[in-house]
Amino acid sequence: MVVKNKQTIHPPPPRDALAAAAELLQTTEDELAKALCFRVVAARGEVMTKGHTQQQACYGRDAFAKAVNTCSQAIYEHLFTWIVSRINDVIAVKTTRHQHGKDTVIGVLDIYGFEIFDNNNLEQLCINYCNEKLQQLFIELVLKQEQEEYQREGITWTNIDYFNNKIICDLVEQQHKGIIAILDEACLSVGNITDKMFLQAMNQKLSNHEHYTSRQLVPTDKTLEHSRDFRIRHYAGSVTYSVEGFIEKNKDDLFQDFKRLLFNSSDPVISSMWPEGKRGITEVTKRPLTACTLFKNSMVQLVSNLASKVPYYVRCIKPNEQKSPVLFDDQRCQHQVEYLGLLENVRVRRAGYCNRQHYSRFLQRYKMISQYTWPNHRLASDVAAVQLLVQEKGFKHDVAYGKTKIFIRTPQTLYQLEDNRSKLIPGIVLFIQKMWRGGLARMRARKMRAIYAIMRRYRVYKMRSFLVDLLDRFYNVRNMPDYGKSVAWPQPPAVLEEFVMQLRRAHNGWWARHVIAQIPERDRREVKLKSIAYGHLHRHRKDWGMNQRWRGNYLGLSEDIQKAKLFNNSLNSLVAQDRFKEVLFSAHVKKVNHHNKSSDRAVLVTDKFVYKLDPKKGYKAMKQGTPLAQMTGVSVTRGQDQLVVVHLAGGNDLVLCVTSIMPRQDQRVPELLAVLSDAYRRVNKKDLKVTVNDRLQCMLGNKNRTVTVRSHDKGAGVTFRKDGNTGLVLVGTGSQ
Numbered sequence: 001m002v003v004k005n006k007q008t009i010h011p012p013p014p015r016d017a018l019a020a021a022a023e024l025l026q027t028t029e030d031e032l033a034k035a036l037c038f039r040v041v042a043a044r045g046e047v048m049t050k051g052h053t054q055q056q057a058c059y060g061r062d063a064f065a066k067a068v069n070t071c072s073q074a075i076y077e078h079l080f081t082w083i084v085s086r087i088n089d090v091i092a093v094k095t096t097r098h099q100h101g102k103d104t105v106i107g108v109l110d111i112y113g114f115e116i117f118d119n120n121n122l123e124q125l126c127i128n129y130c131n132e133k134l135q136q137l138f139i140e141l142v143l144k145q146e147q148e149e150y151q152r153e154g155i156t157w158t159n160i161d162y163f164n165n166k167i168i169c170d171l172v173e174q175q176h177k178g179i180i181a182i183l184d185e186a187c188l189s190v191g192n193i194t195d196k197m198f199l200q201a202m203n204q205k206l207s208n209h210e211h212y213t214s215r216q217l218v219p220t221d222k223t224l225e226h227s228r229d230f231r232i233r234h235y236a237g238s239v240t241y242s243v244e245g246f247i248e249k250n251k252d253d254l255f256q257d258f259k260r261l262l263f264n265s266s267d268p269v270i271s272s273m274w275p276e277g278k279r280g281i282t283e284v285t286k287r288p289l290t291a292c293t294l295f296k297n298s299m300v301q302l303v304s305n306l307a308s309k310v311p312y313y314v315r316c317i318k319p320n321e322q323k324s325p326v327l328f329d330d331q332r333c334q335h336q337v338e339y340l341g342l343l344e345n346v347r348v349r350r351a352g353y354c355n356r357q358h359y360s361r362f363l364q365r366y367k368m369i370s371q372y373t374w375p376n377h378r379l380a381s382d383v384a385a386v387q388l389l390v391q392e393k394g395f396k397h398d399v400a401y402g403k404t405k406i407f408i409r410t411p412q413t414l415y416q417l418e419d420n421r422s423k424l425i426p427g428i429v430l431f432i433q434k435m436w437r438g439g440l441a442r443m444r445a446r447k448m449r450a451i452y453a454i455m456r457r458y459r460v461y462k463m464r465s466f467l468v469d470l471l472d473r474f475y476n477v478r479n480m481p482d483y484g485k486s487v488a489w490p491q492p493p494a495v496l497e498e499f500v501m502q503l504r505r506a507h508n509g510w511w512a513r514h515v516i517a518q519i520p521e522r523d524r525r526e527v528k529l530k531s532i533a534y535g536h537l538h539r540h541r542k543d544w545g546m547n548q549r550w551r552g553n554y555l556g557l558s559e560d561i562q563k564a565k566l567f568n569n570s571l572n573s574l575v576a577q578d579r580f581k582e583v584l585f586s587a588h589v590k591k592v593n594h595h596n597k598s599s600d601r602a603v604l605v606t607d608k609f610v611y612k613l614d615p616k617k618g619y620k621a622m623k624q625g626t627p628l629a630q631m632t633g634v635s636v637t638r639g640q641d642q643l644v645v646v647h648l649a650g651g652n653d654l655v656l657c658v659t660s661i662m663p664r665q666d667q668r669v670p671e672l673l674a675v676l677s678d679a680y681r682r683v684n685k686k687d688l689k690v691t692v693n694d695r696l697q698c699m700l701g702n703k704n705r706t707v708t709v710r711s712h713d714k715g716a717g718v719t720f721r722k723d724g725n726t727g728l729v730l731v732g733t734g735s736q
Contacts, residue, residue, distance in 0.1 A: 082273045109306070113316075114236040114339060122249045125179070125241055126295050128234055129172045133299050134306075135235055135341060136165050141311055142345060146352060153402025155353075163341075165235040168211055173296050177205060180292045187251050187290055195243040196227045203230075236339025250290045315340055353400065353407040355414050359386050362406050368428060369393065369420040393420070462493050474507075483511045526550045529674035536677065537670055540692040541638055545667030552675070554668070555586040555602060555619070563615070570619040571604070578625055580606040585675040587668055588615065590657040590718050592728060594701030598720035603656060605675055607682075610646070610654070626654075628679050633689035635696045636669055641709045642718075643730050644669050645698045646676065647689075653698040655707060657718050657730055 114131050115124045144164075172179050182205060186198040199214065206212040211233040215224040224231060224240065231240045262270055263277025276288075289297075317336050320327040337343060357365075359382040367373040370389040377385040386406055390396050395416070400407040408414050469490050477484035484507065492500040519527055530546060537544040551557055555567040571583065585605040591612065592598045601622075602613035609625025626648060635645040646654040658668045673690065680688040696707040707728045723729045 079273060082269070107305075107309070109302075113318075113336075114234070116237065116239050120239055120241045121244070122246050122292070124239070125172075125232075126292065128232075128236075128239060129169070129295075130299055131236070132165055132168050132172070132234060133303050136169050137303050137306055137311075138313065138341065139164060141307070142313070149356075150352065153405055153407070155400050155402055155407060163235055168232070168234055171206070171209055171211055171232065173299075179206075180296055183246060183250050183292055184290050187247055193247060195246050198246060199227060199230060199243045234339075235341070237335075250292050315342060353409050354411050355408040356402075356405045358405055359383050362386055363389070366417055366421055368424050369417070393417075463496060466490060466492055466496060470503075483514050485511055529671065529678060532677050533670040533674040536673060536690045537636075537692065541636070541670070543640060543667055544670035548667065550671045552671070553583045553586050555588070555604075556583065563619075567602075567613075567619045570613065570621065574604075574606075574611065574621060574625070578606075578609060580608045582607045584679060585672055587672070588659045590659055590720070592655045592700070592720040594652060594703070596700075596720065596722045596728065601656075603654075603658075603672075605672070605679065607679060610676075612654075628676075628683045631676065631680055631688065633691060634673055634676055635691040635693065635698070636673060637694055637696065637709055638692060639694070639709055640667075641730065642667075642669050643696065643707065643709055644672060645696050645707065647698065651699050651702040653700065655698055655700065655705075655720075655728070657720075659718065 111131065111134060115127050117124060170178065175181055179202060182201050183198060186193045186201060200216075202212070203214055203216045207217055212230065213221070213224075213233075214230040215221060215226050218224070225242075228242055228244060229240050230243065231238055259274050259277035261277070262274040265271050317333055319333060320329045321332075363373060363377075363382050363386055366389065367375075367377070367385075370392050372379075372392065373385050373389050377388075379385045379388065383401065387396075387401065390399055390406075393416075395408075395413050398409050398413045400409070473487050473490070474484055477487065480487075489500065489504065516524065526549075529550060533544055534546070556564060556571065558564040558567070567586070574580070583604065583606055585603070587603060589601050589603050590598055591601040600615060602615050602619055604611040604613055604621075606625070607628075609627055610631075611625045612622045613619045614622055630649045631646060632649055633647040635647065637643050642658040644656050644658060646656070648654065658672060677688045677690065680686075694708065698705050698707060703726070705726055705728055707730060708723070709730045711731075719731050721729045721731055
């Protein structure tokens with residue numbers, strides 16, 4: 001790590017503040033103090049720790065205080081975002097598109113409204129910009145679309161002027177020229193950029209905009225302060241903003257160190273609210289987006305989502321500032337009605353039509369009220385049929401005919417159409433029910449007669465087709481490479497299930513005999529042992545030595561001729577003494593005794609006994625061999641270590657680590673496990689109990705012990721160490 005301390009480090013916050021924040025995040029106070037005083041930066045694979053100046057440390061402290069409130073454990077922005085995401089996930093309708101082919105979702109958007117205070121800052125600019133965007137959407141969806149539809153359908157219409165506030169939205173959000181773009185450019189500039197410099201940049205780029213002004217542009221306007229205020233003429237009125245604090249509030253001073261600290265909190269809620277802290281310390285992160293850019297992006301996404309839905313507006317009027325139910329401020333209410341655009345909306349609605357429908361949809365809903373259109377009309381087009389229906393019922397004075405739709409002016413006409421339809425619906429429903437019930441009964445009778453005929457034929461057909469299919473699948477099974485092992489058995493009828501089970505058992509036996517016959521005689525025992533190890537270790541141990549050669553008597557076949565000679569001499573003595581017939585396994589091991597002392601030994605497994613040998617004494621047997629009948633089980637771990645515990649009935653188990661004299665590390669524990677399991681079954685006529693676990697239980701000196709494995713980076717070699725009163729730790733990898 002390259003450490004470069006470039007500037008003086010600001011002292012950390014008080015200990016009580018650090019302790020409170022550390023208790024909230026469930027981390028250490030030193031980690032929090034380090035995050036406040038240092039900043040870790042990754043560049044070209046190098047990790048540098050840069051000290052903060054006093055001002056930078058104060059900015060970091062303030063940003064961290066905004067992110068974490070140690071009193072109420074509330075996280076301002078991320079907690080709000082997290083709550084919204086959680087609510088959306090809970091109320092989301094996940095099966096709607098599958099059922100209806102579209103997203104039928106209802107959303108509620110509650111906006112307080114326009115804000116004009118004595119001192120307006122960046123927060124008021126964002127809120128008013130939000131209202132401008134929503135007002136623009138309201139104009140496009142309600143006023144503009146309403147008039148455009150009348151013109152498109154060719155309906156006689158009196159055009160109504162309304163204020164389109166798109167010019168104000170562009171003033172705030174336009175790329176490279178808008179207020180947000182100018183503010184972001186000031187925040188990203190190098191050097192000491194002040195709020196006054198930001199105001200000067202706006203005066204230069206927005207001097208010709210009709211809705212923007214400042215004291216520099218209009219020197220005679222004494223209501224604006226020099227180098228501090230600017231004014232925007234919104235659709236709801238003019239608002240004066242103070243640029244003091246704009247740059248500081250727009251910046252994201254929460255460094256990546258803080259985000260990483262919050263993400264690594266053990267509190268799952270806090271950690272889930274800071275996913276950007278997941279990046280590693282060596283990853284180079286881009287500069288975070290500013291607050292205004294994030295707000296603008298969220299507004300664009302919100303407007304895009306609202307534009308794709310069907311909006312219903314509820315306009316709320318605040319009658320007074322005293323929150324009284326009996327006071328009504330006429331001037332205040334009139335101002336709200338004007339800037340909400342309600343007058344234009346009322347004029348458009350009063351001049352328009354309350355309902356409009358496509359001709360085909362209108363005809364489909366109301367065709368039963370006319371004898372000329374029920375059940376189907378014979379006129380030239382749907383438009384002619386609709387006109388005939390409306391003329392018959394006497395509504396032609398209250399409708400207008402467009403190119404694709406019929407427009408109904410008053411609700412009374414629509415009510416009378418619905419009333420006439422409702423009176424005819426019961427009779428139509430009864431007629432449909434009568435015809436359907438008769439047709440349903442006749443259809444059921446035909447189905448029942450057909451079902452019984454099919455059932456009689458199908459019983460014979462199903463058994464015959466199954467046997468034919470079975471013969472076709474296994475016709476050439478003798479010439480197949482796998483003798484039909486990969487052939488899928490068809491699903492038999494219930495009456496033939498027992499017969500098929502007997503056939504499968506017979507085929508499996510026949511297949512096994514042919515497969516075994518292909519294995520050379522010298523390899524059959526190794527294959528048998530590997531199949532035993534597979535049965536015990538499959539899905540428990542990743543590498544159990546399947547692809548290596550199992551030689552069994554490793555000491556007798558050692559490349560060290562002197563050691564092999566000494567072992568064979570000792571083996572001859574044991575054969576003469578105990579009269580066993582076959583050596584099944586031999587290898588060097590690291591053994592631990594009941595005093596927690598480990599030593600180098602060798603293990604020898606024969607067809608009758610298990611021996612412990614001393615390599616330093618010419619592989620002489622240390623004690624009499626342990627009969628295989630005294631074994632009660634074998635325990636191994638899930639890892640790549642060579643630890644094995646042979647449980648014995650006497651209360652003193654064999655705790656061994658099998659070692660290798662080869663240059664590479666071989667997996668010999670699975671081979672030893674298979675040898676012991678096979679020999680035990682031949683002697684006792686039952687299966688040996690095998691346990692696979694990361695913590696092995698054993699008995700040493702009639703005391704319960706727990707053996708675990710721990711790796712190290714200090715070269716090859718293994719050793720046993722004591723861990724408490726009842727624990728042992730195998731340290732190493734098992735190779736030497």
